[in-house]
Amino acid sequence: MKLRYLFLALIVLSVTSVFLGVSDITPLDLFSLTEDQAQTLMVSRIPRLLSILIAGMSMSICGLIMQQLSRNKFVSPTTAGTLDSARLGILVSMMIFTSASQFQQMIVAFMFALLGTFIFMRLLEKIRFKDAIFIPLVGLMFGNIISSISTFIAYQNDLIQNMTSWMQGDFSMIMSGNYELMFVSIPILILAFFYANKFTIAGMGEDFSKNLGLNYRQIVNLGLIITALVTASVVLSVGVIPFLGLIIPNIVTIYQGDHLKKSLLHTALLGAVFVLFCDVIGRVIIYPYEIPISLTVGVIGSGVFIYLLLRRKKYGF
Secondary structure, three states, rough: OOOOHHHHHHHHHHHHHHHOOOOOOOHHHHOOHHHHHHHHHHHHHHHHHHHHHHHHEEEHHHHHHHHHHHHHOOOOOOOHHHHHHHHHHHHHHHHHHHOHHHHHHHHHHHHHHHHHHHHHHHHHHOOOOOOHHHHHHHHHHHHHHHHHHHHHHHHOOOHHHHHHHHHHOOOOOOOOOOHHHHHHHHHHHHHHHHHHHHHHOOOOHHHHHOOOOOOOHHHHHHHHHHHHHHHHHHHHHHOOOOOHHHHHHHHHHHHHOOOHHHHHHHHHHHHHHHHHHHHHHHHHOOOOOOOOOOHHHHHHHHHHHHHHHHHHHOOOO
């Protein structure tokens, strides 16, 4: 797939997203915006578009990094307990730090997400039967244990509705002033690009990396920190978006190969295009109401995931 096609799809879907909504705004209105139309664009439509782009790009790249480091194509923040750990961190911050700012909540969520991801990677090292399907199943079970702990704590403290809001990814509530935390992902993703070659080498194994003079443990830890921090900022801002970090890197691998640096831009663009497409679908199906992004991505993503499972032998899983 050529990059120009991804860029074209991104532009078309971005324009569609900006001008799709209950408030009637057309491209021609840009030349003579009323005060209400200008406020709708600046407060709601453009922040929503930016949050979709950042979430799609960042979560897809996180999945690519995790798959590279774990050497398993079915590992992602969804199947490694990262998302569930971040949600538990948000719950804990709501209970203990009741007056915490959004940034402070993100720090707590980041610490929990990092801890959960480290535990999963340790479990991965201890498992001898490293089948492509068995590893993510272990991650899903690990994530369900964390999710059960979160649910129990939430019930005990009458916070179950608050916790449920973090489970359901939704861009409808994104407005200027409550999504800017996601901009933390941008410099982190730039850092990931500069370390892409090292992540690729680390994905070849510890012995191979050390023979090339690479500090294997340091690079793996950096990759996990990037994943945990980005996941925490996205979950705190828009909630959980399932399957994204799992299916997008695999689709890119089919036509682009396994080299992380060559795949990084493709993964970022395809992730943004995919989330934009799912968001537009969710806003059109029951217009003027909309379906949460977690549902549309979950339905389409699960179908793609099943397809990848059926094709795994064909392209080397």
